[in-house]
Amino acid sequence: MYTMLFKEIALEIDEDDGNSVNNLIAFCRNKGAPESELRQFQHGYQQKSPIWCYSQEIFLYGMLNCALRSLDMETMAKMGFFIRKLHQQLRQLHEKQARSFMKQFIVYRGQGLPQDDFENLVDTKGGLLSFNNFLSTSKHQHVAMGFVERTLNKYENHVGILFTMTINPSKISISKTPFALIDEHSAAPQEEEILFSMHAVFRIDVIKQTEQNSRVWEVHLTLTDDHDPQLAALTDRMKKEIDGSRWHRMAKLMYKLGHFNQAEELYKELLKNASGDSDSALIYHQLGYLKGEQGEYKDAVGFYEKALKIYQKTLPE
Known part of the structure; x- marks a missing residue:
């Protein structure tokens, strides 16, 4: 709910890019971001695009998504201009790629979850799942499974999750959560990555254990505009406040x-x-x-x- 409100506010704010970039660089420098990566970000933002900066293996990706997950408002506010620009680029790309998204299609995402988080996910089957951060997915299942396998090798107590996401463009409002194939604009273009703007909402359809590995579960999701009535009422009240x-x-x-x-x-x-x-x-x-x-x-x-x-x-x- 709070990230949705933040996104709504951030998209309203129109501020000077030059000052915003300089302020963010100074902020990230104080947080310990390497000087070489700060220079990469500044050059990439001026010469490339928000998607290119986001997909680089520098401080930005981790810092932004960590802030969105933990509701670190100080970092979120400093990065508000970048969130707005990234959202706008995804929306523009989606409009250009609209013909490619006429029919229903499937994308995949692999990640690991601590046991407690996985149990909470199981308990919400049939309900809604919101991704507060920008959501990276792939058109290829093996790419997503690679993320799952690396997570399981790194964390013994994690559960591997292969999200299988059904996207039906005719049943959702793209203006709320635009998505686009970003390979032509990405610093890592080999993954056929489809990136969703923050706060994509899915309905949890099926959760099942895989036959090949007892630590890996398939979770089938459907992108939706549906909203929980209680959450909607609470959000409306918060907007008024x-x-x-x-x-x-x-x-x-x-x-x-x-x-x-x-x-x-x-x-x-x-x-x-x-x-x-x-x-x-x-x-x-x-x-x-x-x-x-x-x-x-x-x-x-x-x-x-x-x-x-x-x-x-x-x-x-």
Whole structure:
């Protein structure tokens, strides 16, 4: 749910690419990303494409998907511009490749799951499975099985999962979760990879153990637009709570997820570029609320007083 809201907000934000790239590079450098990989990313983003950067064997792929899985809002926000550009490129490619996706087809994904996660997956059979990250799949089963085998060799306690995914373009809304064959734009073009944008939702149809290996299970999924009614109701409520425009919504989402320091930093950045007195007053009010929730009441009062002064100055008596 939260990644869906983040995606919705990130796609709304239109920011300067140059500053965003430089800010991300500085952020990743502080996180320990190798200088050579930072240079590769900067060159690739300027000279190639988001897909090319994403498919390179550098820090970006792991850092982005780890942040999306763990809801690391600080990293997600820094990478928001890249998420938007990658989503847009997938949508544009899908439009160009539309003739190739007229009929139902199957793609494969191989991965390993800890035993507890696998049991949770089994318990949700018949329900929905959402992939919060960008989803890499292949048209070839043997490519996916290669990932499964490498995982099982590396982790003794993991269960190997071969996802068999049925895609029927006529029954889904491509605008929500575009996908495309990315080989011509990829840094690793030999896999016939079909990449889905983040938050692809599938229905779990069949889960069965393979005859060849008791540690490997086949999970049959169908891409769907279906939504769980309870989840939809909760999401609608969250959207109402996280109202406002663009970066204001991002700050509220950070607060909702408990990332108070990041929310405060973002509000202070918004304050520097406030569009007027009413915008400044709103931000001060939000900062006051944020500090109150943290139990820092003296700071909360200070921010509320600043908001009140602006309201007294600008509102009619």
